[in-house]
Amino acid sequence: MLYLFWYFGTNNRWRKNYVQKVETNAEKEAFKEIWRKIAAEKKFTFEEEEETEKFLFWEGDTPIGTMEFVPYNPTVFTTVENEFPFSSLPEIRNNKGKVWEVDKVGFLPEYRKKGYLKWIIDCLMYHYELHQHEYSICLFEYKFYRLLRIFFKKYPMQQVGEPFVVKGEIDPSVPAIIHIPTVYKIYCEQKSGIYKNKNDEYISLVVFCLFI
Numbered sequence: 001m002l003y004l005f006w007y008f009g010t011n012n013r014w015r016k017n018y019v020q021k022v023e024t025n026a027e028k029e030a031f032k033e034i035w036r037k038i039a040a041e042k043k044f045t046f047e048e049e050e051e052t053e054k055f056l057f058w059e060g061d062t063p064i065g066t067m068e069f070v071p072y073n074p075t076v077f078t079t080v081e082n083e084f085p086f087s088s089l090p091e092i093r094n095n096k097g098k099v100w101e102v103d104k105v106g107f108l109p110e111y112r113k114k115g116y117l118k119w120i121i122d123c124l125m126y127h128y129e130l131h132q133h134e135y136s137i138c139l140f141e142y143k144f145y146r147l148l149r150i151f152f153k154k155y156p157m158q159q160v161g162e163p164f165v166v167k168g169e170i171d172p173s174v175p176a177i178i179h180i181p182t183v184y185k186i187y188c189e190q191k192s193g194i195y196k197n198k199n200d201e202y203i204s205l206v207v208f209c210l211f212i
Helices: 011-016 025-042 119-131 142-151 180-192 206-211
Strands: 019-021 053-059 062-071 099-107 135-141 173-179 194-196 202-204
Touching (some): 025 062, 025 099, 119 180, 173 180
Antiparallel strands (some): 062 099, 135 173, 194 202
8 A cells, every 4th residue: 555644754743733752851851750640640650761752742832741652572672561462463473573562641630631632643643654663552551441442433453352450550451452554544534535546555635735
């Protein structure tokens, strides 16, 4: 499948539209402070990893939420493999080097009922445009996972195990995998309108790319 991406390789476009990849020390500190508050509230173990890709969600000039991605390489470092054997899944095992872990997803409490949940998909797509990977894997808090399944019912998100309680935490977590190219196709169709040609290739409309 062929896509004409509407991300143009600059962080500035996304910064205007609420998602920003963390690059500066000030942004790293903002990320750490937000996640520290969320972790304390949810009784999560606060962990700080340096070799990850971090993103901030913004309301105007105020950072209000976080999302983090970790290259999946359980022999080097992992946030999830010690809790659930994702490496035993054929989808993951057969896509070595094309899998990322999703971690530290959350918004500060005062911003959770303002319609910002959809930004999570936007961030997933931003990250996909940067790396062109096959799968994202994650351990979602059970209640949060159910909320995502309802809110993003059009997007395929596969639960791959029964809910369980991670050591040191209170609420159960759900192991899930997401085939990102499939989600991206659906996302582009919803955002811009896509036509299917005789070669079974999907192309985003250029007009939309020029005006968003």
